[in-house]
Each structure stands twice: as C-alpha cells, then as structure tokens.
Amino acid sequence: VDLIVSALKYHMKERLRENPNMAQFHALKCFDCGTREWEYIFNLCKFQCSFLDLLNHVAKQSVEEAVLLEYVRTRNSMANMLSNVDGWSNTSSVLHLTPEHFRSFPGKTASCLMRFLTGQRESSD
Numbered sequence: 001v002d003l004i005v006s007a008l009k010y011h012m013k014e015r016l017r018e019n020p021n022m023a024q025f026h027a028l029k030c031f032d033c034g035t036r037e038w039e040y041i042f043n044l045c046k047f048q049c050s051f052l053d054l055l056n057h058v059a060k061q062s063v064e065e066a067v068l069l070e071y072v073r074t075r076n077s078m079a080n081m082l083s084n085v086d087g088w089s090n091t092s093s094v095l096h097l098t099p100e101h102f103r104s105f106p107g108k109t110a111s112c113l114m115r116f117l118t119g120q121r122e123s124s125d
Contacts, residue, residue: 003078008070011055034076041072 030041030051045054051073059066088094095116101109115122 004067004071004074007074008055008059008067011052011070012059012066030073032077033073037072037075041069044069 028038028042028047028050030038033041041051041054042049044058049057055066055069058069085096088096095113097109097113114120
C-alpha cells in the first residue's frame with residue numbers, strides 16, 4: 001500500500017505536467033506495466049491520453065479510483081520486486097534492508113551495510 005500511495009503522490013505532482021512535452025512523452029506509456037494493465041488503463045481514455053493526465057482526471061473524481069488506477073499500473077513492478085526478494089532470500093551476495101531498519105537502528109544498520117559492502121565480518125568484542 002505504501003508503494004502505491006507513494007507512486008500516486010509522485011505522479012500527481014504538478015511539475016510533472018508543467019512541461020508541454022510531458023503529455024506527448026508519456027502518451028500511452030505506463031512505466032513498466034503489463035499488456036493487460038496497459039490496455040485497461042488506456043481504454044479508459046480511448047487510447048487518447050497520457051497516464052499522468054488520466055490519473056489527474058480520475059483523482060479529481062475519486063481518490064479511491066486513482067489509487068486503484070495506480071495499483072493497476074504498479075502491479076507488474078510489485079510482482080517483479082516480490083519475485084526478486086523471494087529469489088534472492090538465501091543469496092549471500094544480496095543484503096535486504098528496509099527503511100524501517102534505518103529508522104529503528106540507524107547506526108547498526110549503517111554498520112551492517114558497510115560490512116556487507118566491504119566484505120568485513122562483524123567483530124566479536
């Protein structure tokens with residue numbers, strides 16, 4: 001949910017729509033969505049809009065529908081991320097850290113990250 005809301009907030013920023021070339025640049029693009037998602041999204045505007053314009057239009061009518069639209073767009077990316085986490089879960093060359101690690105234990109997390117990056121072992125003081 002956090003990822004979807006974050007993406008929605010980002011895509012709703014006015015500065016993304018300020019540049020006159022943005023609509024043409026983003027026309028019929030949905031940032032790594034799958035074929036079914038692409039067809040669903042752009043069928044809503046009869047294939048005559050950009051994702052940013054469509055999202056802005058939908059959000060003015062219903063925030064819930066805008067969240068759903070952002071979910072449809074991000075579904076493929078989220079599935080890919082989860083697949084990567086699952087596939088790399090027991091791989092020693094991958095370190096899984098979340099923002100919560102840094103919020104809860106900033107010093108220990110930074111030390112862990114540096115040990116991982118430099119290949120050093122934790123000292124046993």
